[in-house]
Amino acid sequence: MVCITYVEHLKMNSVKRLAQSSDLKSIPSTYAYSTNSNEFPASDPQDSIPIIDFSFLISPDTAVRSQVIQDLHNACKEWGFFQVINHGVPETLMNMVIEKAGEFFELTDEEKKDFEDKDVREPIRYGTSFNTKKEKVFCWRDYLKLIVHPEFHSPNKPLGFSDVLLEYTKRTREVARGLLSGISMSLGLDHSSIEKALKLESSLQICIVNLYPPCPQPNLAIGLPPHSDHGLLTFLIENGVGGLQLKHNGQWINVNRTLPNSFLVNTGDHLEIFSNGKYKSVEHRAVVNNAFTRISVAVANGPSPDTAVRPAHELVDEEKCPAAFVPMKYKEYVEMQQSNPLSNKTCLDRIRV
Numbered sequence: 037m038v039c040i041t042y043v044e045h046l047k048m049n050s051v052k053r054l055a056q057s058s059d060l061k062s063i064p065s066t067y068a069y070s071t072n073s074n075e076f077p078a079s080d081p082q083d084s085i086p087i088i089d090f091s092f093l094i095s096p097d098t099a100v101r102s103q104v105i106q107d108l109h110n111a112c113k114e115w116g117f118f119q120v121i122n123h124g125v126p127e128t129l130m131n132m133v134i135e136k137a138g139e140f141f142e143l144t145d146e147e148k149k150d151f152e153d154k155d156v157r158e159p160i161r162y163g164t165s166f167n168t169k170k171e172k173v174f175c176w177r178d179y180l181k182l183i184v185h186p187e188f189h190s191p192n193k194p195l196g197f198s199d200v201l202l203e204y205t206k207r208t209r210e211v212a213r214g215l216l217s218g219i220s221m222s223l224g225l226d227h228s229s230i231e232k233a234l235k236l237e238s239s240l241q242i243c244i245v246n247l248y249p250p251c252p253q254p255n256l257a258i259g260l261p262p263h264s265d266h267g268l269l270t271f272l273i274e275n276g277v278g279g280l281q282l283k284h285n286g287q288w289i290n291v292n293r294t295l296p297n298s299f300l301v302n303t304g305d306h307l308e309i310f311s312n313g314k315y316k317s318v319e320h321r322a323v324v325n326n327a328f329t330r331i332s333v334a335v336a337n338g339p340s341p342d343t344a345v346r347p348a349h350e351l352v353d354e355e356k357c358p359a360a361f362v363p364m365k366y367k368e369y370v371e372m373q374q375s376n377p378l379s380n381k382t383c384l385d386r387i388r389v
């Protein structure tokens with residue numbers, strides 16, 4: 037392994053730059069997540085990840101609507117991951133997001149420095165790994181995190197990035213609200229229960245761009261360690277390289293292919309909280325490879341920042357099914373998650389009764 041001191045390495049503040057060092061044949065010890073080259077065994081899924089046809093949610097035919105609500109129930113209960121098709125967001129817009137996100141990382145170090153991550157409360161944060169202040173082992177990943185709603189924030193470069201993001205995040209928010217209305221019904225609640233209780237008109241929406249450069253020892257480093265997401269629903273798109281793995285029935289499986297023009301959506305911690313544990317947030321991780329740069333864009337759709345989220349009262353029964361989580365403001369939860377190393381479901385466990 038190359039021996040770069042901790043300080044030298046922190047000065048780089050970008051694994052993309054580290055990966056570009058022409059003589060990099062092995063990873064610095066600070067990236068050695070594993071000593072076992074079989075640390076990330078995963079298999080291909082036997083059944084495909086559930087598919088949700090978004091257009092069915094607004095079908096005039098009641099039977100079609102009931103079926104898609106049942107599909108959402110099964111997807112949230114059995115998988116916590118699903119592919120959304122016929123969502124109405126143009127494919128060209130989705131491709132532009134990936135393209136512009138990639139261009140952001142091509143800016144010079146000086147240009148990117150203006151957006152450097154200084155504090156978890158900042159609305160624009162460019163950085164490396166997940167939380168270098170707290171981590172012993174770093175992730176093979178650079179990131180750009182943006183708060184895009186209720187207020188929209190974006191870097192002013194590269195040219196056109198901000199416009200594309202504004203449109204994309206607005207459109208995905210509409211799809212998220214539609215899905216959450218169906219998910220409300222799939223929990224036996226009114227279609228507007230989640231919308232009203234969690235004040236979705238001012239939902240906190242965060243866009244996370246991940247860049248995973250080629251890694252000389254992909255079996256020892258990790259892109260993102262196993263974790264669940266903080267929000268209600270995360271929408272993921274990527275540049276076709278692959279590397280996401282999810283935990284299904286206790287086994288890690290590869291997400292190799294998703295349907296063209298689809299979103300990969302996963303349930304987050306706040307859906308687990310609101311549903312009082314009926315729907316669980318699902319652990320996933322990103323592995324790296326030695327040939328291609330992977331870019332993924334995750335949009336986390338959550339409750340409004342000031343809402344103290346608790347299980348829906350209809351899903352709580354003091355005797356049979358008491359509240360499984362203590363209430364906490366969503367923005368405080370996000371800060372707690374971002375201020376600690378990323379690890380499994382440790383954040384949610386802190387508020388579990």
Ligand SMILES: O=C(O)CCC(=O)C(=O)O
Pocket residue numbers: 244246260265272279280320321322332334
């Ligand atoms: O890059 C990926 O596939 C996963 C990203 C992710 O899990 C996240 O940003 O929370």
Ligand SMILES: [Fe+2]
Pocket residue numbers: 263264265320334
């Ligand atoms: Fe995630």
